[in-house]
Amino acid sequence: MHIHKIEIPTPYAVGDVNAFVVKGDALTIFDVGPKTAEAYEALQQGVKAAGFAMTDIEQVVLTHHHPDHAGWVEAFPNATILGHLYNDKWLRHDEEFLRYHEAFYRERLFEHGVPQEYIAPSVHVRRELELVGKRPLTHILADGDEVPGHPGLKAFETLGHAQSHLIFWDEASHRVIGGDLLLDKITPNPLIEPPLDRTVGRTKSLLQYNESLEILRQLPVTTMYTGHGADLTDIPVLIETRLARQYEQSMKVYELFGDDALTVVQMTKRVYPAIFQRQLGLTMSKTLGHLDYLEANGLITSFQTAEGIYLFKRK
Numbered sequence: 001m002h003i004h005k006i007e008i009p010t011p012y013a014v015g016d017v018n019a020f021v022v023k024g025d026a027l028t029i030f031d032v033g034p035k036t037a038e039a040y041e042a043l044q045q046g047v048k049a050a051g052f053a054m055t056d057i058e059q060v061v062l063t064h065h066h067p068d069h070a071g072w073v074e075a076f077p078n079a080t081i082l083g084h085l086y087n088d089k090w091l092r093h094d095e096e097f098l099r100y101h102e103a104f105y106r107e108r109l110f111e112h113g114v115p116q117e118y119i120a121p122s123v124h125v126r127r128e129l130e131l132v133g134k135r136p137l138t139h140i141l142a143d144g145d146e147v148p149g150h151p152g153l154k155a156f157e158t159l160g161h162a163q164s165h166l167i168f169w170d171e172a173s174h175r176v177i178g179g180d181l182l183l184d185k186i187t188p189n190p191l192i193e194p195p196l197d198r199t200v201g202r203t204k205s206l207l208q209y210n211e212s213l214e215i216l217r218q219l220p221v222t223t224m225y226t227g228h229g230a231d232l233t234d235i236p237v238l239i240e241t242r243l244a245r246q247y248e249q250s251m252k253v254y255e256l257f258g259d260d261a262l263t264v265v266q267m268t269k270r271v272y273p274a275i276f277q278r279q280l281g282l283t284m285s286k287t288l289g290h291l292d293y294l295e296a297n298g299l300i301t302s303f304q305t306a307e308g309i310y311l312f313k314r315k
């Protein structure tokens with residue numbers, strides 16, 4: 001299995017995103033950058049540098065649905081499109097699913113203490129969709145599935161950063177195409193996203209993310225090809241370091257409680273006083289992640305008020 005890396009510019013703070021052209025029995029590209037003119041240019045150059053034309057690509061495989069990864073699905077006219085079922089909902093720009101999304105965020109923002117007047121302007125799912133492609137999946141990949149045309153290359157469902165996240169592990173070479181599960185210089189955010197299963201309420205993204213790290217830790221890996229930044233080796237050491245830092249950060253959040261019972265918004269203000277207003281969704285996601293972690297470890301407890309707002313306090 002030959003892997004060729006393409007670095008693609010994005011308009012996001014994260015910087016470039018990586019795509020990988022993989023030659024097996026089939027010719028496959030993993031992730032396709034955001035749907036911008038600059039990204040298309042970089043994709044075309046990269047595919048050419050790998051020795052192919054855009055029309056040669058037979059499969060597009062997506063690690064997750066975020067716009068920096070799932071934009072240019074339409075750039076490969078002869079390719080089938082593969083990814084997680086959740087990804088398909090995004091690529092269809094399905095109106096009913098978008099309404100579910102928006103209702104989900106409105107409910108979460110309300111129950112976590114965002115004042116009513118800030119809720120409507122904070123929910124902008126459609127803006128995120130602008131750089132996502134509009135071609136539905138032709139093939140759904142589930143946990144344990146082999147990527148067609150790549151014998152021994154297996155998908156592992158690894159949710160947390162995204163509710164559609166998959167990594168692909170090659171059992172012969174022990175290399176893995178890892179999306180945003182573990183990155184060189186960045187800690188992937190445990191974003192609050194509406195789950196596919198609408199009966200479960202919200203998912204606890206940080207706890208889910210930690211379970212996904214555990215899946216990765218169990219796999220023998222020589223090289224991990226990541227969604228942003230450098231390739232990784234020494235995965236268990238890196239996971240250990242990240243989990244230790246996460247524990248420290250959660251304990252800092254714990255210290256900030258004092259004797260108070262707080263909403264997520266109130267705690268977010270304490271944790272991120274300088275940026276919480278500008279980056280409400282992101283800072284709330286991170287804070288809620290720490291609160292879920294502290295609660296799962298028996299350090300804090302939560303309860304819902306008569307109005308339906310969640311309060312967290314030390315045990």
Ligand SMILES: [Zn+2]
Binds near residue numbers: 014017068
């Ligand atoms: Zn990404």
